[in-house]
Amino acid sequence: MASIIDELPLLLQGVVATLQISMLVVVAGSIVGVFGGLGLLFGPIWLRAPLRGYVDVVRGLPLLVTIFIIYYVPPAFDIDISGFAAVVVALSIFAGAHISEIVRGGVASVAKGQSDAAKALGLTFWPRIWSVVLPQALPSIIPPWTNTAIEMVKGSSLAYLVSVSELLFQTYKVVGRTGAAMEIYIAAALLYFAINFAVSRFGAWLERRVRYAL
Amino acid sequence: MFGLNWDLIWRNREEFLWGLVLGLQMALIGLAIGCVIGLLVAFARTSRHRWLSAPAAAYVEFVRNLPLLLILFFLYFGVPMWANSALPRDVADLLILDGENTVIAGLAIYGGAYLAEIFRAGILSVGRAFVEAGRSLGLSGVQIARYVTLPIMFRTVLPSLGNTFISLFKDTSLAMAIAVPELTFVTRKFVTDTFQFIQAWTVAAVLYIVTAYAIAAVLRFLERRIRWAV
Amino acid sequence: MTDTGHASTVGEATAPNAPPMVRIRDVHKRFGALEVLKGIDLDVRQGEVVCIIGASGSGKTTLLRCINFLEPYDSGRIYVDGELVGYHERGGRLVPAREKEIARVRAETAMVFQQFNLFPHMTALNNVAFGPIKVRGVAKDAARERARELLARVGLSDKADAYPAQLSGGQQQRVAIARALAMEPKVMLFDEVTSALDPELVGEVLAVMEDLAASHGVTMIVVTHEMMFAREAADRVVFMDGGVIVEAGPPDEVLGAPRSDRLRAFLRRFTTSRGS
Numbered sequence: 171m172a173s174i175i176d177e178l179p180l181l182l183q184g185v186v187a188t189l190q191i192s193m194l195v196v197v198a199g200s201i202v203g204v205f206g207g208l209g210l211l212f213g214p215i216w217l218r219a220p221l222r223g224y225v226d227v228v229r230g231l232p233l234l235v236t237i238f239i240i241y242y243v244p245p246a247f248d249i250d251i252s253g254f255a256a257v258v259v260a261l262s263i264f265a266g267a268h269i270s271e272i273v274r275g276g277v278a279s280v281a282k283g284q285s286d287a288a289k290a291l292g293l294t295f296w297p298r299i300w301s302v303v304l305p306q307a308l309p310s311i312i313p314p315w316t317n318t319a320i321e322m323v324k325g326s327s328l329a330y331l332v333s334v335s336e337l338l339f340q341t342y343k344v345v346g347r348t349g350a351a352m353e354i355y356i357a358a359a360l361l362y363f364a365i366n367f368a369v370s371r372f373g374a375w376l377e378r379r380v381r382y383a384l
Numbered sequence: 385m386f387g388l389n390w391d392l393i394w395r396n397r398e399e400f401l402w403g404l405v406l407g408l409q410m411a412l413i414g415l416a417i418g419c420v421i422g423l424l425v426a427f428a429r430t431s432r433h434r435w436l437s438a439p440a441a442a443y444v445e446f447v448r449n450l451p452l453l454l455i456l457f458f459l460y461f462g463v464p465m466w467a468n469s470a471l472p473r474d475v476a477d478l479l480i481l482d483g484e485n486t487v488i489a490g491l492a493i494y495g496g497a498y499l500a501e502i503f504r505a506g507i508l509s510v511g512r513a514f515v516e517a518g519r520s521l522g523l524s525g526v527q528i529a530r531y532v533t534l535p536i537m538f539r540t541v542l543p544s545l546g547n548t549f550i551s552l553f554k555d556t557s558l559a560m561a562i563a564v565p566e567l568t569f570v571t572r573k574f575v576t577d578t579f580q581f582i583q584a585w586t587v588a589a590v591l592y593i594v595t596a597y598a599i600a601a602v603l604r605f606l607e608r609r610i611r612w613a614v
Numbered sequence: 615m616t617d618t619g620h621a622s623t624v625g626e627a628t629a630p631n632a633p634p635m636v637r638i639r640d641v642h643k644r645f646g647a648l649e650v651l652k653g654i655d656l657d658v659r660q661g662e663v664v665c666i667i668g669a670s671g672s673g674k675t676t677l678l679r680c681i682n683f684l685e686p687y688d689s690g691r692i693y694v695d696g697e698l699v700g701y702h703e704r705g706g707r708l709v710p711a712r713e714k715e716i717a718r719v720r721a722e723t724a725m726v727f728q729q730f731n732l733f734p735h736m737t738a739l740n741n742v743a744f745g746p747i748k749v750r751g752v753a754k755d756a757a758r759e760r761a762r763e764l765l766a767r768v769g770l771s772d773k774a775d776a777y778p779a780q781l782s783g784g785q786q787q788r789v790a791i792a793r794a795l796a797m798e799p800k801v802m803l804f805d806e807v808t809s810a811l812d813p814e815l816v817g818e819v820l821a822v823m824e825d826l827a828a829s830h831g832v833t834m835i836v837v838t839h840e841m842m843f844a845r846e847a848a849d850r851v852v853f854m855d856g857g858v859i860v861e862a863g864p865p866d867e868v869l870g871a872p873r874s875d876r877l878r879a880f881l882r883r884f885t886t887s888r889g890s
Binding site for chain 1: 446448457463
């Protein structure tokens with residue numbers, strides 16, 4: 171048992187890497203998603219069509235294939251990309267596509283009269299979206315957005331396959347060193363659960379904060 | 385096309401296609417077992433008895449927060465290590481699965497948690513009125529589940545069931561991590577052998593996307609075939 | 615039978631030869647195959663209160679939305695205070711204006727909607743102060759101060775911190791009127807503002823509007839089914855049917871002595887259905 175406790179710092183290093191990847195991806199994916207979703211709704215056709223293509227293609231691909239494409243294809247053009255960068259870019263592309271669709275749905279669900287009222291006051295497009303439409307779309311955007319964030323924490327485990335030492339990678343390594351398979355896998359599972367439980371609590375808290383009296 | 389040489393990949397087309405078929409197979413069997421798990425867990429979770437509903441809820445909440453790859457590693461690497469040292473030989477052998485069965489078991493456990501939630505929503509959507517109608521006819525609880533709740537619910541859960549199948553199919557790509565020769569494994573092997581990165585990943589991507597959208601189209605067709613609505 | 619722009623106005627605020635605040639010339643609008651406005655001409659003077667009546671589908675709401683450019687019109691011209699709405703004119707053709715220019719003209723024409731359309735994530739006070747802060751660039755404190763005055767004017771001083779969902783329909787609509795007033799618009803457009811209200815809440819909203827009309831500070835174009843309001847508060851009543859203006863004139867003439875069969879039929883159906 172002592173040997174397992176000795177190995178815990180290695181697992182925690184993995185947790186740090188997993189959190190790093192997840193946070194970067196959620197931020198990047200949210201930025202892509204907000205503009206992607208608005209582009210899908212309000213963009214001119216030359217923007218809307220490629221965005222639709224991006225969203226539909228990425229949502230049809232396994233996440234792992236997206237990671238491998240980003241990891242293996244650029245070197246064919248003499249562009250070096252680290253495993254860490256490939257994972258962050260691929261997961262962001264993936265999260266961006268999903269969040270685009272979430273934002274599109276959420277914004278489309280806001281009553282048209284709200285936009286009319288803001289127009290009638292003389293607001294131009296961006297102030298109308300930021301101050302009137304998006305705040306009202308948030309309550310329906312945040313729950314699926316939270317799910318996407320959890321998917322990204324889980325998805326960061328695929329970084330193992332391009333040799334990034336995140337939590338699953340460290341788990342595998344520690345099991346090899348200690349032979350305590352059951353204990354270490356259960357510890358890793360509990361760590362993933364704890365991270366995602368925190369993410370879903372945070373999502374629920376955010377949702378309560380943006381939910382005005384209806 | 386694109387000034388690239390596609391001959392090599394064409395000559396290996398069967399390997400790619402069999403990889404795709406293997407993925408579909410594992411997803412389908414995983415979905416079937418996952419549905420059994422999901423149904424049992426859903427009924428347990430909607431039960432009035434806490435000793436049934438609490439473990440069911442724990443299973444759903446725990447498993448949905450785990451990466452599938454961790455579950456696969458646990459089943460493929462962890463369980464044999466532990467079983468060989470802690471269990472009698474014949475029991476251990478039962479728990480040690482080959483790659484394909486590991487993926488199927490992993491998908492069933494993982495998908496089961498999602499399917500349980502889908503079925504639970506389905507059970508709740510059937511509503512008390514139908515259940516009471518069944519009870520007034522003198523049906524037992526199991527009979528009500530079999531003849532009333534399940535058929536009515538089937539219509540409402542069908543779209544989610546289809547989406548889960550597509551997700552599980554895409555998740556079969558993780559099987560490459562334990563050397564199961566499905567499409568992603570075949571593609572990566574082809575790439576390391578030939579260095580034809582672009583051709584190989586293009587073919588894999590197209591196969592995945594076309595298959596995923598084809599499944600979706602078939603499911604929409606099936607949904608339209610069911611004419612009655614709740 | 616189009617008679618516009620020459621009717622006598624009661625309590626007129628400007629000289630009769632001053633240019634009209636709203637000038638509508640030969641405006642056409644179609645939705646696909648359906649032509650909803652078939653050549654509308656109408657002038658509204660500064661400070662004038664014009665009520666537009668007509669059956670649903672007559673085009674009256676569409677006309678109102680065109681004045682605010684919530685619906686672009688297909689041809690013709692709409693001027694507010696001499697400025698062409700939504701377009702530039704180049705060589706006799708309409709060229710769409712830029713978004714900023716459209717927004718600037720819209721800020722001069724406030725609109726009150728049938729469904730209130732208050733922003734549900736803002737308090738009553740912030741709903742009223744929002745436009746001045748975001749569009750006019752008024753300092754927050756000054757805008758809120760002014761918003762409190764306007765809420766007092768519509769009788770809702772005590773509801774400043776309530777969210778729309780906590781207010782009755784009549785109270786929400788009064789906040790919406792205060793929100794429109796806060797923009798200090800040249801023209802206020804009212805789109806069937808009492809139609810979505812329970813009957814017992816209609817009175818409080820009409821009282822606010824009558825008060826506004828009597829002050830003659832602001833030009834009002836009111837699409838309404840409230841014939842009593844039209845009779846008492848309007849300087850001029852316009853009857854629309856099938857996308858054209860059929861009759862227009864002082865309320866006594868239009869409502870008291872309708873000249874066309876269509877208006878007579880409309881008023882008859884109206885009095886029987888409302889039982890007034």
